[in-house]
Amino acid sequence: MKTFSKFITLFLLLMLLPLCAQIKISGKITYKNKGIPNISITLKDTYDGATSDKDGNYSFETSEKGNQTLVFTNSKYEEVQKPIVLNDENITVNVDLKEQINEIDAVVISAGSIDASDKKRATALLTPIDIYTTAGADGQISSALNYLPGVQKVGESEGLFVRGGTGAETKIFMDGSLINNYFSNSVPGIAGRDRFNTSLFKGNVFSSGGYSALYGQALSGVLILESVDLPETTSYDVGISPIFLTGSYQKLSNSKTYSYGASLGYSNLKFIQKILNFNTDFEKAPESINGDANFRIKTKSGGFFKYYANFDSNKLSVLSESLEPDSDQNKVSLKGSNIFQNLSFKQKFGRYLLNVGTSYAYNKSDVQFSTLLNNVPKSSFASNTLGNYLNAKAVVERKINKISALRGGFEFNNANENSQYDGFHKKYSDLISSGFLETDLGFSNNFSAKVGVRAENSSYLKHWNFAPRVAFAYRLAKNYTTSLAYGIFYQNPESKYLNSSAPLTFQKAEHYIFQVQRNTEGRNLRFEAFYKKYDQLIKTSGEQNFQTAINNQGNGYAKGLELFWRDRKSIKNIDYWVTYSYLDSKRDFQNYPISLMPSFAAKHTFNIVAKKFVTKWKTGFNMSYTYSSGRPYYDIVDNNGQNIIRHEGTLKNYSGLNFSLNYLPNLGKKDSKAFTVLVLSISNILGQKNVYGYNFSNDGMRSSAVVPPVNTFVFIGAFISFGVDKTTDAINNNL
Incomplete structure (x- = not known):
């Protein structure tokens, strides 16, 4: 029994040792001097990290030591990687992010x-x-x-x-x-x-x-038409009415790299x-x-x-x-x-x-x-x-x-x-x-x-x-x-x-x-x-x-x-x-x-x-x-x-x-x-x-x-x- 008790005590000490040695990393994330929420903060190549709150503040603890990299990510902002050195003291890392520019989110000029x-x-x-x-x-x-x-x-x-x-x-x-x-x-x-x-x-x-x-050469406006590329498949089309008769044919190559076609109509x-x-x-x-x-x-x-x-x-x-x-x-x-x-x-x-x-x-x-x-x-x-x-x-x-x-x-x-x-x-x-x-x-x-x-x-x-x-x-x-x-x-x-x-x-x-x-x-x-x-x-x-x-x-x-x-x-x-x-x-x-x-x-x-x-x-x-x-x-x-x-x-x-x-x-x-x-x-x-x-x-x-x-x-x-x-x-x- 004594031997078993010593084993349990030693095991608990080993488990608690990393906790005692953990370091706190904290800071604030801003964009144009305003705190921003939902930014993901991770210590690169580890599972340690956090997410910023509504005011941009974050904090987490880690047992890692030495030279590390702190990564800040969000789809709306450019990713930032900050090199840091972890010793035995808590550290503070503040970051000011830049907006991520992309075609989908960018505002489009549509006047007129x-x-x-x-x-x-x-x-x-x-x-x-x-x-x-x-x-x-x-x-x-x-x-x-x-x-x-x-x-x-x-x-x-x-x-x-x-x-x-x-x-x-x-x-x-x-x-x-x-x-x-x-x-x-x-x-x-x-x-x-x-x-x-x-x-x-x-x-x-x-x-x-x-x-x-x-x-x-247009004082008022323009209509810009863009023609279709390759058709989906080869097809035949017919149009019938009391006013007109039309027929067309479109051929798509087996390689889907070229097509040709023609149509004829009478009205x-x-x-x-x-x-x-x-x-x-x-x-x-x-x-x-x-x-x-x-x-x-x-x-x-x-x-x-x-x-x-x-x-x-x-x-x-x-x-x-x-x-x-x-x-x-x-x-x-x-x-x-x-x-x-x-x-x-x-x-x-x-x-x-x-x-x-x-x-x-x-x-x-x-x-x-x-x-x-x-x-x-x-x-x-x-x-x-x-x-x-x-x-x-x-x-x-x-x-x-x-x-x-x-x-x-x-x-x-x-x-x-x-x-x-x-x-x-x-x-x-x-x-x-x-x-x-x-x-x-x-x-x-x-x-x-x-x-x-x-x-x-x-x-x-x-x-x-x-x-x-x-x-x-x-x-x-x-x-x-x-x-x-x-x-x-x-x-x-x-x-x-x-x-x-x-x-x-x-x-x-x-x-x-x-x-x-x-x-x-x-x-x-x-x-x-x-x-x-x-x-x-x-x-x-x-x-x-x-x-x-x-x-x-x-x-x-x-x-x-x-x-x-x-x-x-x-x-x-x-x-x-x-x-x-x-x-x-x-x-x-x-x-x-x-x-x-x-x-x-x-x-x-x-x-x-x-x-x-x-x-x-x-x-x-x-x-x-x-x-x-x-x-x-x-x-x-x-x-x-x-x-x-x-x-x-x-x-x-x-x-x-x-x-x-x-x-x-x-x-x-x-x-x-x-x-x-x-x-x-x-x-x-x-x-x-x-x-x-x-x-x-x-x-x-x-x-x-x-x-x-x-x-x-x-x-x-x-x-x-x-x-x-x-x-x-x-x-x-x-x-």
Whole structure:
């Protein structure tokens, strides 16, 4: 027993010996002189350590001796390692940490823009599935953008009318290169449609102001489209409706390093015109044929080549009641054709990223204007345009750190046009040479800036411009950020107004933008205020349909407030967004005799979009509604060399309720070899009789309303895909 007692005593002494020899390590952890909690403190290569309390204090004991390393870690801060020497005395180690900079936590500058291509952003909006399932958008990107704040509802002309700007003041880019013919050819009063298939693009950035120095020649905004990379698999697609027939094929190589494909489509409104009550009297219903081809190659070194080409031709002929006493009908006939090609290459070289691209556009538009008396041609003249446009661009980017970068490059945009209007012939040629430099500066996860500059030279105008741009973003709190942006933007006058040798220069706009955004899971709230100042706008003279620029003495402004709210969380399985835009704008430009609110600007615009997919019924239900206050209209004529307003007024308020549903008959069938979507879409379901403007007779005594081709439009179609199961995209709908 005595021997056993001695053994126990010795064992306890050995166990207590380390405890008696333990040393206390303590201290305080701070960030910008404030104690911070939840910092992990460990003695390297041991199990000894602690976690800081709410005031940043910590303490723990260890029996280790000699040279050691104390490690301080937290995902939000840079790791710190402190060498220490442990003897027989307690020690104090205080540390001041630095914030960990990373792309995910860093605040993003978003003043004036909405990005739908960056998966890190919860505000991603108007992805391809968003566009296809927005009632009233008809699958067109430009139409879907009408449901965002800042975009005006203008139905009589194609283009994006942004914050008091004309449709020509917003430019569209594909993989960095300018698209000079995004919309199809059109006639007065009937807007052209998007020529590009929405499914071609994997995302977009829409900027309604304050955009990057990488883009130019746009006074109001830019739409930046990014095309898809390699397809998921080889597939065949067919689209069938009373309006069109389409087919496409995409081949993915077995190695998944390259793909190629093509599509062909035909559309004709003749059949649907017999069913629906059209406002427009189409002597020849709109008819078009279109096709495209593409290839994509992923190189062994990680580079990526993309090539895309499309073509289309369209025809139509419209009859309308004449406002002149010597004829009873007017006739406008159109024959148009377009070609677009785009080649881009992207490659990383260490810390450098190279993006180069070029695009070519060919536009031909032949419009014949005729007057008829008792169905017999009385007089006629033609308006013909043939244009060739070449764009080339190169951008080099170097990463400075995780959230900072420097990029720069050059761009060339060459235009050549031959046009004729009622016997007047014109040749127009211009080379715009541009250089740009821009940097992203990430000072912390809560504060960042973008500073850039762009310079341009026009061979036609024989002038240079210099355009600085700057933007800041700051995180006010966990879910709140604010952004500020300022920039100067220049744009050439539209070539259709360049009909004389009058000395001209660039048109100019200054943008000031302030934004506050609250972003939480499933919800996004944005408030934006803006002010735009216009200078050097062109002034024109001549008859209404043939204006000629005479000087750059025009000016104007646009200011307003915008609100955007998107919610995927509050109402179960329903995704909806609401927008409101207030716009106050006046311009003295083109043939305006004084400063006036532009005829394409509405003071108040309200949109609501809602979507729900019912899995049990295999059906998605989509609704949208648009309201905008009445736009002004003017009858401006040239009176002995002086422009005067002969008639003016305000249009009735615009209102349109749209509905669509998507039915997936293959949903749940595992052995189905085809994915099918049946679509029913009804635009302006309540049949509101909206008016876009008025045409006036030569003497001003008679007028006629410019109205949509049809008040209520019904579309029924089927889309079948062999080889690709798109069910997940269709039913998730980004909810």
